[in-house]
Amino acid sequence: MKAKLLLLTLAFSLVLSACSSVNKGSSSDEKSNNGSAANTQSNSGGGTTKPSDEDLAYEKYKDPVTLTIGFKIPDDKLADGDTNDNNIASRYFESLTNIKVVHSWEAKGDDAFKQKVNLAIASNDLPDAMVVDRNQLRKLIDNDMLEDLTDVYDQYGSKLVKDIYASTKGMALQDATSDGKLYGLPNVAIEADAPSLLWVRQDWLDKLKLQAPKTIDDIEKIAQAFVDQDPDGNNKKDTLGLTGDKQVVYGQKPNPNGFDSIFGSYHAFPKNWIKDANGNVVYGSVTPENKEALAKLADWYKRGLIDQQFALYKETQEPIVANKTGLFFGPWWMPYWPLADSVTNDTKADWHAYAVPTDKDGKFVTHMAPVTDRYIVVRKGYEHPEAAVKMLNVFTRYERRQDPNTAEVKKLDDYAVATGVHIRNYYPFDLLLDYSDAVVKRYEAVQKALKGEVDPATFDPDTKQVYDFSVIEKENPKKNMDAWKPAIAYAQGGRILATEPMDKVYSVFYGTTRTMETKWATLEKLENETFLKIIVGDLPVSAFDDFTAQWKKLGGDQITAEVTDIVNKK
Amino acid sequence: MKIRKNAIHYNVMVLPGIIFLILFSIVPMFYAVMAFQNFKPGRGIWGSEWVGLENFSYLFMLPDSRLIFFNTVFLAVMKIIANLIIPLVFALLLNEVRQRFMRKTIQTIVYLPHFLSWVLLATIFFDVFSLDGMVNKLFGLFGVDPILFYASNKWFPGIIIATDVWKEFGFNAIVYLAALTGINPVLYEAADIDGASRFRQLWHVTLPGVRTTVVLLGTLALGNVMNANFDQIFNMYNPLVYQSSDIIDTYVYRVGLNDLQYSLATAVGLLKSVVSFILVVVSYFMASRFANYRIF
Numbered sequence: 001m002k003a004k005l006l007l008l009t010l011a012f013s014l015v016l017s018a019c020s021s022v023n024k025g026s027s028s029d030e031k032s033n034n035g036s037a038a039n040t041q042s043n044s045g046g047g048t049t050k051p052s053d054e055d056l057a058y059e060k061y062k063d064p065v066t067l068t069i070g071f072k073i074p075d076d077k078l079a080d081g082d083t084n085d086n087n088i089a090s091r092y093f094e095s096l097t098n099i100k101v102v103h104s105w106e107a108k109g110d111d112a113f114k115q116k117v118n119l120a121i122a123s124n125d126l127p128d129a130m131v132v133d134r135n136q137l138r139k140l141i142d143n144d145m146l147e148d149l150t151d152v153y154d155q156y157g158s159k160l161v162k163d164i165y166a167s168t169k170g171m172a173l174q175d176a177t178s179d180g181k182l183y184g185l186p187n188v189a190i191e192a193d194a195p196s197l198l199w200v201r202q203d204w205l206d207k208l209k210l211q212a213p214k215t216i217d218d219i220e221k222i223a224q225a226f227v228d229q230d231p232d233g234n235n236k237k238d239t240l241g242l243t244g245d246k247q248v249v250y251g252q253k254p255n256p257n258g259f260d261s262i263f264g265s266y267h268a269f270p271k272n273w274i275k276d277a278n279g280n281v282v283y284g285s286v287t288p289e290n291k292e293a294l295a296k297l298a299d300w301y302k303r304g305l306i307d308q309q310f311a312l313y314k315e316t317q318e319p320i321v322a323n324k325t326g327l328f329f330g331p332w333w334m335p336y337w338p339l340a341d342s343v344t345n346d347t348k349a350d351w352h353a354y355a356v357p358t359d360k361d362g363k364f365v366t367h368m369a370p371v372t373d374r375y376i377v378v379r380k381g382y383e384h385p386e387a388a389v390k391m392l393n394v395f396t397r398y399e400r401r402q403d404p405n406t407a408e409v410k411k412l413d414d415y416a417v418a419t420g421v422h423i424r425n426y427y428p429f430d431l432l433l434d435y436s437d438a439v440v441k442r443y444e445a446v447q448k449a450l451k452g453e454v455d456p457a458t459f460d461p462d463t464k465q466v467y468d469f470s471v472i473e474k475e476n477p478k479k480n481m482d483a484w485k486p487a488i489a490y491a492q493g494g495r496i497l498a499t500e501p502m503d504k505v506y507s508v509f510y511g512t513t514r515t516m517e518t519k520w521a522t523l524e525k526l527e528n529e530t531f532l533k534i535i536v537g538d539l540p541v542s543a544f545d546d547f548t549a550q551w552k553k554l555g556g557d558q559i560t561a562e563v564t565d566i567v568n569k570k
Numbered sequence: 571m572k573i574r575k576n577a578i579h580y581n582v583m584v585l586p587g588i589i590f591l592i593l594f595s596i597v598p599m600f601y602a603v604m605a606f607q608n609f610k611p612g613r614g615i616w617g618s619e620w621v622g623l624e625n626f627s628y629l630f631m632l633p634d635s636r637l638i639f640f641n642t643v644f645l646a647v648m649k650i651i652a653n654l655i656i657p658l659v660f661a662l663l664l665n666e667v668r669q670r671f672m673r674k675t676i677q678t679i680v681y682l683p684h685f686l687s688w689v690l691l692a693t694i695f696f697d698v699f700s701l702d703g704m705v706n707k708l709f710g711l712f713g714v715d716p717i718l719f720y721a722s723n724k725w726f727p728g729i730i731i732a733t734d735v736w737k738e739f740g741f742n743a744i745v746y747l748a749a750l751t752g753i754n755p756v757l758y759e760a761a762d763i764d765g766a767s768r769f770r771q772l773w774h775v776t777l778p779g780v781r782t783t784v785v786l787l788g789t790l791a792l793g794n795v796m797n798a799n800f801d802q803i804f805n806m807y808n809p810l811v812y813q814s815s816d817i818i819d820t821y822v823y824r825v826g827l828n829d830l831q832y833s834l835a836t837a838v839g840l841l842k843s844v845v846s847f848i849l850v851v852v853s854y855f856m857a858s859r860f861a862n863y864r865i866f
Contacts, residue, residue: 124611143612246809311810521829
């Protein structure tokens, strides 16, 4: 009796599974049928030629497809009635693709976004697609939670996207590949993003009759003057010297207020894996050079040259936007944000960028950043992984000014100018693609055109736009902030990158090793807290030696050995 | 008899509570096994690799662990002491106010902060204690150099304790006020006739009257020693004062959710639960011994 029952269940389950496989087969047939039907329709004049990749890349879905994502809330103020998931940008992209983007969750600020992603990973409850960082990607691949995008990318990736990835010599895609499978679509960071420049209020410098900075000592002098001599002229001692961020250094791509360049001038490269003088792979945060940089910063903090409250700000750009400071470190694109806000609040503000401090040989030394640091990933089991690729195609084409729908694009541009809303903040994914030498090339081209050496009409759309904005800015300085942002970013940041000689130090390793998976977070925490405490004087500078010893003991030695192994195998 | 007849109703009424308890308190206990694994969410509890006590041994190697245990106990004990004494003193003082209207008004005002969230209060206190905030301005009048309260490991624990007491003392005083009204007025009359002064009355009648309440609240609070109030500290602290204010709960949150080290965080949390469990048993035993407090 029992055996019979068992047989019956078995037979039943067989039938069931057969059914489901039949279903699957027929549905995929249906899909391909649909596809060819659509193709013949679109090619009705041209007979039976196969559609090119480009058609697939931008082809609009016949039936609406839903794509759930996690979204980072920007600062912009949208028009009445518009929301983060229903605004001029989202409507436009939906009209192009027929992909309905739904926000599973939204988070404001980088920290909150990171935590939301971590929470999604921890609870195994991912949206269909989202943007993750390197550690999160590693975790997701390890946990087998991602859809393999190899074929989807091959088939649906647009020429523009593929070209940009190709400009990194395969490094970008390699970064998101594991065991030969592509698990994410990386961003492509332009090389220019890596160096951290010193941004100075030139109008304050001039007012106090100070020289442009070159060395550490110059910066010290300027900071002292900015604190003591009331550069903003309101008769109150309310200005700051150098500002900082509680992260101390960014190590890879900088943001406002990192001290990376100070460390660089002492030839210390915290958070980067480098080769020392003997050719050994070492972790940049534990080399003795760090101690000198920390000692200098601790001294500055003690003397009040560094903002006393820098570690307490929730948002690191606060003193910059409030025009309390005239001195901070940041990459070339600072004019886009936060400097535009600073100038809006005080139109006298005149920011200049410098490649300083130089080392004792007079050279500017900077670490470089990895080609990619963010990835679009797709949840394993999502029915339309190509939807994420199509979205990337569409907004990249728009971002790189190659969108052929000129009327619609003009509408978006006008809207952006009228409201001050950044369209790019409302792309479904915070992931930009650009050629890795784009900034320097564009700067040089624009300069030539401004001098009348080349005809701007020959420019690609991106460069043309920078040129146009530069002209507007030149004629009417600080009248149109949308023109000011790119014009100054290129005129200041771009100029430094194109003309100043730099010693570029590349990290030899960006990935994660086995021991890193379990111990790295702890080590990083120890490092961040030690550096911060030394600077604010909670720990003496000599505590750096204890830190290195402890770092090695808590897994650092083992990790260094693993990294050495990987680097040597390359 | 009557009660037994209606027992089914009572049981049904208890049911939602029990379901809630099982879902949110009993089931999660099972996940404590994560502490003994190298847990990977994609693989789940069953698929993750077992590592035995490795997480615990690593935990004890970390310099943080001693710090967070000390901070948790220190902050919690200081809060318990302050939250016993200050509301008691306040209740005694308020009890001496003879005007009913006055008494009610004061009571209402001081217990209002209890209803404000720490998210809100943290922002307010940040302004109050910042470099150009109220407190530093006040100190400035007396020629004191401005102090960075939020960045100082010397001052910050005091701020944590003081703000916690400020928020809760009005609310905590209610229990004492209730106990005070429970004291038989005849005792005061008798003391009065015997020629006892106001202070004598307080010493010989009032304080013995509320003694059991104080002991009871004190012993019950013992079970909470491992909870130093996540809400408050998470909203108020910053990296500069981790050293003096990082407690187990905030540490577990950061390590677990920010750094994705689920197993290590669970190990810390489990350790805390074990200690808490012991303390609850001890405090319950003491409560039944000294204050005759029993649940069963």
